[in-house]
Amino acid sequence: MFRTCLNILIIFFTFIFLPLSGHGSVKTSLPGDSIRIFAMLDSAEKYRLTDISRSRSFLSSMLRESEKLNFKKGIAYAWMEIAIVSGKQGDYSTSLRDLFYSYENFKKTDDHRGTANVINSIGTCLANQFRFEEAIDWYYQAMALNKKYDNPDYLADNYYNIGTLFQRLGYHSGALFYYNKSLREYSTLGKKNNAGSFLMNVGYVYLMMNNADSALSCFLRASENLEKSGKINDVYATALLNISKLYFQKKLSAKALYYCQKSLNVCNTLDLRTIQCRVLAFIAEIYKSMGKFKESVETAQYALALADSTRQIGTAADAHNILYEIYKSRGDLSLALQHLEKATYLNDSLRHLTDLENFRKLDQKYQTAELLKEKVYLEQKTEVSKNRTRIFIFLFIIIFLSGSFVVVTLLLRNKASKQKYLIAQQKMQIIEHEKTVVQNELDRKKNELMAYATLQVKTNESISKVLEHLRHSLPSFPKSAVGVQDEVNNAIREIDKLILTDSWTEFRKRFVDIHPEFFENLNKVCPSLTNNDLKIASLIRMNLNTKEIASITLKSIESINIAKYRLRKKMHIEDEESLLNFLLSIPS
DSSP, X not given: OHHHXXXXXXXXXXXXXXXXXXXTOOSSSOHHHHHHHHHHHHHHHHHTTTOHHHHHHHHHXXXXXXXXXXXXXXXHHHHHHHHHHHHHTTOHHHHHHHHHHHHHHHTTSSOHHHXXXXXXXXXXXXXHTTOHHHHHHHHHHHHHHHHHTTOHXXXXXXXXXXXXXXXXXXXXXXXXXXXXXXXXXXXXXXXXXXXXXXXXXXXXXXXXXXOHHHHHHHHHHHHHHHHHTTOOSHHHHHHHHHHHHHHHHTTOHHHHHHHHHHHHHHHHHHTOHHHHHHHHHHHHHHHHHTTOHHHHHHHHHHHHHHHHHHTOHHHHHHHHHHHHHHHHHTTOHHHHHHHHHHHHHHHHHHHHHXXXXXXXXXXXXXXXXXXXXHHHHHHHHHHHHHHHHHHHHHHHHHOHHHHHHHHHHHHHHHHHHHHHHHHHHHHHHHHHHHHHHHHHHHHHHHHHHHHHHHHHHHHHHHHHHHHHHHHHHGGGSOGGGHHHHHHHHHHHHHHHHHHXXXXXXXXXXXXXXXXXXXXXXXXXXXXXXXXXXXXXXXXXXXXXXXXXXXXXXXXXXXXHHHHHHHHHHHHTOOTTSOHHHHHHTSOO
């Protein structure tokens, strides 16, 4: 309503005090025509989020009336709003075409704010098409125009868009630089409506830089700002979820659960099913860490059902992993294995989709990275130069040559230190990536070993039942079939020997893949260990219970207990000390 009244007043005084000539003027004697045209624009903006077809209808009428009157400003605003509607629907090609129509008409007017706005919108549309190099050029054009004609509010939006582009490209220092400039502009204007969204993006940048404390501070400030301004929306719910995750990293489970519950309440109120699903999965993780397995299972299953309906692969995989760990810890290996298989399948699918997306972005990212770094460095250099000029101007008059030498030396050192910092940062990123890959591979092998051990238990139990049945059936054979009884006994012994040999060989191979130095270090601690002792020690090291070890080795539970007792004696372990903890302390 305020914008409508303002437009009416501006147009009214324009028609009273300015002659109707030149670019952008309305070729009509009635000021009511231009008022009517901008009223259509206000109506179109009003229905943009609720009724697209009605919004387009107002824009078509506005464009038709503006062209009839040759009102360039009206034509330009109509095409820009039409482009925004297309962009909201994901049709970036049509949106870009309409933005260029708007830009051509704005160039024929003296509306510099509108021109800068459409240039900025062109940059955003190009960024959405992953044409980053072109996008940054248009953003800098808009920035220059806003600085020239002193449009601080549009300049703040401009800085924000550049920061967002750098964030997408992974150039964190550049993103922080422009986000902070945007926040300073809005603080100068006294406007805080967008501070919540800005702080959210700054928080994400700090997360990418592994600065959890700064990220937590940003998310807390963002949630407070959104709550005070009454913007209880999806951004607010996401901010609460991020706060919860960071408190959980600090092992503050109660605080983490509190913020998750707040986020869940917002999701339930606004029917934000996508965020709700992620919140539920994380609540299940918190319950699991607190030992509340019943609540964790119920919440994870609810998150799974919601993830299936909203097609969130990553959240579904997280929920399956939580259920796998709970069932595993409770000894329900069958259900644990089912959830492990589902989680592995979903993670593989998600990794495949992520690889395709990363491959699509990689080419554009590396083509523009150097250009973007150079431009932001020039911006930073300009900011530093403005501050230094005031200090060195007096010294320059007194000692010109010495001052010049100092300035050149400082600039060269500054450039060299930044280059070293960038190289070190890149090396750290490569090292972190390699560590992640190695850890993922190790986790995969551990899961395979556990699955193999579980399968071996079931297989050996089945074979043991068959062999036991054969042993019980031998006395029922006729006395004349002595040769047959001997053959059956020989077969039973051969099967026992074959199972034990083959299963141990395969198990040892898989175990050594994960713990390559365990047997060697164990032999150093106790050189007198037999092959059977090593086998029992490795199974204990996997945290398998006595019954499971007996099933794998085809021995009785009593025999395994005796073997554990002998191990303790050979390795001189006291009765009150845990055999499992001792084996876990052996470097592997």
